[in-house]
Amino acid sequence: MEPIYHWKYILKTKKKLNAVSSRREFEGALLRAGEGFGCLHPWPELGDPCLDDLLGELRRDEVVSNMARGSWRMMLVDGAAREAGDSLIDSVMQYIPQSHATLTEYSVEAVEESVHRGYRVIKLKGDPTFKDHLNHLEAMARNWPHLGWRIDFNEVLTAEQTVTLCELFSDGLRDRIDFLEDPCPWNRTDWSRIRKISGLWLARDRGSHRLENGEDILVVKP
Structure with missing residues (x-):
């Protein structure tokens, strides 16, 4: 497994975004493995693991949650496309x-x-x-x-x-x-x-x- 680098970020909103959460700040992390990029942006109020737990899965190479697994796959797919010089958007544009x-x-x-x-x-x-x-x-x-x-x-x-x-x-x-x-x-x-x-x-x-x-x-x- 390639080394994974992450950069945490915080998004701030003027108003609450849904009926479940009253938060105004939302923490996530941008990810990179090789040439591929991904993102983690969990909502613990909606049942997601917290961000530190997700990063821990990737750090220990013990990816068990759907969100961590999805972000890892995102990096693999993105990296392969970048190395091949392919556009991921062009191939699926008609289905979006x-x-x-x-x-x-x-x-x-x-x-x-x-x-x-x-x-x-x-x-x-x-x-x-x-x-x-x-x-x-x-x-x-x-x-x-x-x-x-x-x-x-x-x-x-x-x-x-x-x-x-x-x-x-x-x-x-x-x-x-x-x-x-x-x-x-x-x-x-x-x-x-x-x-x-x-x-x-x-x-x-x-x-x-x-x-x-x-x-x-x-x-x-x-």
Whole structure:
């Protein structure tokens, strides 16, 4: 195993980024092995190992977590491509879905800025009080009928709360929602019931990196 070098960094935000964490500073590490580069940016609140534990796995050559394993593979793939002079983007460009603008606030100004920058899909961070913002979201969906909406709850709702919320969506808003991401902890029975009642697609960003039977969308981060 080649020596691995790392450089820690801290990203700072003006507002909290989701309903699970109130942090404003997020520590990660850039990695290098040979000619390849990778990154570690864990969210312990969402079940990831802490950064020092991940770096310890790489330091001891005892890579056991999915995140550490993924960062090591990232360095290998990146290094091989750099040495061969190949572009990793060109070969997968046709498979990369349209990006979305991630907003942490439900403001007209934030949506206007995203539309001005050319985005056609908006991702909102949901929380347990999301229904209190529903009228505002309905109005924005009417004002920008060409926009698609993705709502990420980071599993902060229960299955029953998710069903109740979905029943409050107007038909117009429901037609413009691409999917709900991690509305509640994944359970095959619960998610199947939510999909059947709401008619909405559900996306999973937690657990295994394999799409299970009955699932619609799997969110995969490099």
